[in-house]
Amino acid sequence: QSVLTQPPSASGTPGQRVTISCSGSSSNIGSNTVNWYQQLPGTAPKLLIYSNNQRPSGVPDRFSGSKSGTSASLAISGLQSEDEADYYCAAWDDSLNALNWVFGGGTKLTVL
């Protein structure tokens, strides 16, 4: 199983606001920033949020991120059909015996 914990699925109707959670530990989310990636069906992942709450240019402000302690959240407001995708959180993990990147298991978002 993945080091970061995400719900396997989420859903919402067009126009709704949905949130996706990501839970980690003191060696990853607790001490480093969180990033979120969107993977549309059949495509490579795309950076959605970096440094907890920063959006790369071109990412709509409907997408927002937050972090508190060892957990983080991705919020999508004004849900649209094209938001249907898999979403992954990621963080650097600097535990004593390893230095590496860790991902969440992914959350499949369905727009009803």
Added chain:
Amino acid sequence: EVQLVESGGGLVQPGRSLRLSCAASGFTFDDYAMHWVRQAPGKGLEWVSGISWNSGSIGYADSVKGRFTISRDNAKNSLYLQMNSLRAEDTALYYCAKARTLQLWSNIDYWGQGTLVTVSS
């Protein structure tokens, strides 16, 4: 425009070796750390390995440590992954990815389209 083009994937028998390559363009390659991330069929993302801008810092996932070796050639704008002693569980789409800065711990901001590695007899 950042472009990352992976190559070298294919069908290989368990225990054999394969070398993946990634050709980078559209940015100053030696200013950034680089990574390999894989995705098994129908599964999530798994970080495999990363290398800092000057190869001074390198990291591996426990699942590949001792079997895979990452390297880069800044003169050729290329990233490599030497994979030895391949196992069925290494079957995945392997993505080449660019970090946002020159350090291993900076987040990935661009991804290639991936190259498929299938380990089967």
